[in-house]
Amino acid sequence: MPSLSRQRLADRIADILRAQMLTGALKPGYPIHERETAEALGVSRTPLREAILILEAEGLVETAPARSPIVADPSLEDLCDLLLVQANLEALGGELACAKASDAEIAGIRKLYERMVETSEDPDTVGFFKTDMAFHCAIVAAGGNQPLIKTHLQYNSRLWRARYMSSRSRTGRGQTMRDHSEIIRSLEARDAEATAAVLRRHLFQAIANITRILESEEQSPLP
Amino acid sequence: MPSLSRQRLADRIADILRAQMLTGALKPGYPIHERETAEALGVSRTPLREAILILEAEGLVETAPARSPIVADPSLEDLCDLLLVQANLEALGGELACAKASDAEIAGIRKLYERMVETSEDPDTVGFFKTDMAFHCAIVAAGGNQPLIKTHLQYNSRLWRARYMSSRSRTGRGQTMRDHSEIIRSLEARDAEATAAVLRRHLFQAIANITRILESEEQSPLP
DNA sequence: CGCCGTAATATGGTATGCCTAATAACAAGT
DNA sequence: ACTTGTTATTAGGCATACCATATTACGGCG
Numbered sequence: 452m453p454s455l456s457r458q459r460l461a462d463r464i465a466d467i468l469r470a471q472m473l474t475g476a477l478k479p480g481y482p483i484h485e486r487e488t489a490e491a492l493g494v495s496r497t498p499l500r501e502a503i504l505i506l507e508a509e510g511l512v513e514t515a516p517a518r519s520p521i522v523a524d525p526s527l528e529d530l531c532d533l534l535l536v537q538a539n540l541e542a543l544g545g546e547l548a549c550a551k552a553s554d555a556e557i558a559g560i561r562k563l564y565e566r567m568v569e570t571s572e573d574p575d576t577v578g579f580f581k582t583d584m585a586f587h588c589a590i591v592a593a594g595g596n597q598p599l600i601k602t603h604l605q606y607n608s609r610l611w612r613a614r615y616m617s618s619r620s621r622t623g624r625g626q627t628m629r630d631h632s633e634i635i636r637s638l639e640a641r642d643a644e645a646t647a648a649v650l651r652r653h654l655f656q657a658i659a660n661i662t663r664i665l666e667s668e669e670q671s672p673l674p
Numbered sequence: 675m676p677s678l679s680r681q682r683l684a685d686r687i688a689d690i691l692r693a694q695m696l697t698g699a700l701k702p703g704y705p706i707h708e709r710e711t712a713e714a715l716g717v718s719r720t721p722l723r724e725a726i727l728i729l730e731a732e733g734l735v736e737t738a739p740a741r742s743p744i745v746a747d748p749s750l751e752d753l754c755d756l757l758l759v760q761a762n763l764e765a766l767g768g769e770l771a772c773a774k775a776s777d778a779e780i781a782g783i784r785k786l787y788e789r790m791v792e793t794s795e796d797p798d799t800v801g802f803f804k805t806d807m808a809f810h811c812a813i814v815a816a817g818g819n820q821p822l823i824k825t826h827l828q829y830n831s832r833l834w835r836a837r838y839m840s841s842r843s844r845t846g847r848g849q850t851m852r853d854h855s856e857i858i859r860s861l862e863a864r865d866a867e868a869t870a871a872v873l874r875r876h877l878f879q880a881i882a883n884i885t886r887i888l889e890s891e892e893q894s895p896l897p
Numbered sequence: 898c899g900c901c902g903t904a905a906t907a908t909g910g911t912a913t914g915c916c917t918a919a920t921a922a923c924a925a926g927t
Numbered sequence: 928a929c930t931t932g933t934t935a936t937t938a939g940g941c942a943t944a945c946c947a948t949a950t951t952a953c954g955g956c957g
Contacts (some may be wrong), residue, residue, distance in 0.1 A: 458739070459910070461727070485939065486934060495912040497720070500939090504684070504724055510821070516681070517919060532819045534768065543762045596755045598733070598832075602825060609821075625777030708909065718942045723909090740909060740949055875930070 460494060461501035468506060472522060473611055479524030482565065510609050523609070527665045530613050537606045538654030541542065541587060544603060545646035547594030548638060556593040557639055563589055564635045571624050582617045584611075586631065590638065590650075606632055617660045626656065678870060684724035690715065691729060695745060697835055702747030704734075706735065733832050742867030746832070749890045753836050754881055760829045764810060767826060768869035770817030771861060779816040780862055786812055787858045794847050803841045807834075809854065813861065840883045849879065 471477040473532040489499040503520050508514040512646075516518040525533065563586040570579045584607065591603045637645035694700040712722040728744050729735045737743045748756065771779075786809040793802045809832065814826045851878040860868035 461910090467817070484937095486937095496939090497911060497913085501724065504727045505731060508728060517917090519938075530822070531688070533821050535819060536763075536822050536825065537820055539762055539766045540759075543759065596758065598756050598829070599759050601760065709907095719909090720941055720943085737909095740947095742908075 459501075460498040461505060464492060464494060464502035465500055465505040468502060469608060473615075474513065476579045477522050479522050479612070482519035483521065483608070484519050493664050509605050520554065521594075525609070525613070527662065529662055530610065530665070531649060533606055533610055534654055534658045534661070537603070537610060538651050538658075540603045540606060541591060541654060542647035542651045543636065544591030544594045544599055545634070545650045546643040547596055547599070548590050549641040551595050552593035556589075560586065560589045560638065561594065562633055564631055567631060568628065571628055576619050578613075579624075580615055583618065583627070583631075584614075590634070592647040613665075614657060615663050617657060617664055620660075620664050627653075630656070682723040682724075684728065687715060687717060687721055687725035690727040691725060692734065692802075692831065695734060700745050702745050702746045702835070705742035707742050732828050748832070748836070750885065753833065753884055753888070756829055756833055757877055757881045757884070758778065760826070760833060761874050761881075763822060763826045763829060764814060764877060765870035765874045767817045767819070767822055768857070768861065768873045769816030770819055771813050772864040772866040772869050774818050775861075776814035783809065783812045783816065783861065784858055787854055790854060791851065794851055799838075799842050802839070802847075803838055806841065806850070807837075808853075813857070822832040836884050836888075837880060840880060840887055843883075844885050850876075853879070 462665060468477065468483070477483070483503065485496045485499060489496045503514070504507060509518065511523050513523050523636065552560075558667045563582055563660050567579065567586060570582065572607055573579060588600075588604065588607065591599050593630045594600070630649060634646065634653065691700065691706070700706070706726065708719050708722060708726075712719045715722065726737065728736060730737055730743065734746050735743045736746050775783075786805055790802065790805050790809060793805065796802060796804060811823075811827065811830065815823055817823070853872060856872045857869065857876065
């Protein structure tokens with residue numbers, strides 16, 4: 452085993468499991484058996500258990516006594532709660548970005564916006580969606596508030612799947628693109644209030660979308 | 675060993691360590707040696723390591739490769755960042771509480787307020803301070819947003835020490851009590867905007883206090 | 898006398914094994 | 928045939944033993 456590892460094995464395992472949740476290899480509700488999963492990853496149970504602890508703290512898996520940990524399967528209500536908090540975190544991030552971001556950082560955010568415009572007609576939903584997420588993260592990151600960045604990231608990972616489904620099903624990306632256009636504009640104008648307001652509105656829109664989607668697909672758990 | 679434990683040993687260890695941080699038995703910067711601490715607690719290294727993982731995710735300890743984990747020692751800037759996020763979390767919690775709290779819950783919050791009034795002249799700083807914390811937590815809890823409650827709790831535990839120091843040194847509790855009076859009033863009026871505004875202002879005040887205190891005691895790390 | 902290299906020790910990271918408890922399956926009795 | 932009890936298997940929780948690495952101290956060489 453190459454000991455190039457400059458970080459703990461548990462962290463890398465957590466990364467792998469997180470990635471598997473994003474790709475859908477690990478779906479909500481799936482159990483994560485210790486021995487099985489550890490063997491599949493070629494590691495022992497100890498670091499796997501530690502990885503589970505990390506993911507549990509992030510709200511991505513849920514554990515119960517004498518039960519295999521399972522991939523978190525948030526209810527519609529949970530998702531709305533998460534999104535509401537996320538909306539406020541991003542609004543704060545936007546405010547801070549207006550005050551503290553360097554011109555280079557804002558330029559970088561515009562770059563992401565432009566890539567979204569370019570790919571907004573692509574059939575490749577994943578690429579577009581990832582850029583969308585990166586756009587939002589970049590705004591919060593530009594605010595420079597470390598705890599906020601980290602918390603926002605965690606909420607994002609818990610919301611990833613729901614927002615991805617929302618992004619896929621939403622027939623028109625028109626509203627999304629218009630919102631983003633407003634966001635980058637108010638950000639470049641360094642108008643903190645406007646940026647916060649539009650980010651909040653954008654996330655509230657996401658709540659509405661997800662509600663609509665999950666209510667319609669409520670009893671069709673995809674395989 | 676009595677197997678009355680309905681929760682994991684790691685969780686209980688994390689609770690113990692958290693408590694020791696609050697009482698000051700574990701001060702910021704202190705290393706937590708695995709073998710030593712495990713033996714002191716009468717447990718093996720495995721659950722202790724898992725407890726460290728939990729506390730690390732909460733931001734209460736920091737780990738580095740091949741180094742003993744150390745109790746987090748946030749800089750003044752870190753504390754300001756944390757408090758800024760906390761202010762917004764509480765503002766959101768207050769808004770939600772206005773919309774969703776039951777009359778009984780608001781009555782319970784008033785009870786806490788009244789206990790603060792009663793004990794506001796006591797020399798017992800800890801009792802007063804704990805009631806203060808409980809007051810804020812109860813407001814957020816009344817909002818009913820689970821992720822928000824949990825995140826707010828985590829930020830609180832990271833801020834506990836700083837806010838406690840602020841509470842001790844602050845000569846007059848006048849402003850605090852006036853703020854709290856306003857908070858409970860707007861909460862009972864279910865005025866979401868006013869509640870959010872005053873909570874935000876109250877926390878901003880805390881930022882100012884802590885800044886003043888830490889700047890004056892910057893180079894006197896208490897033993 | 899000082900600096901560098903090597904060795905020893907201490908500490909965190911990982912693997913493995915045992916223990917306990919929960920669940921499921923099978924058998925026996927009603 | 929159904930229900931209940933017992934047993935076996937599975938799986939998670941904890942402890943321990945081993946490994947790799949980093950740091951420090953000591954000794955030798957310049």
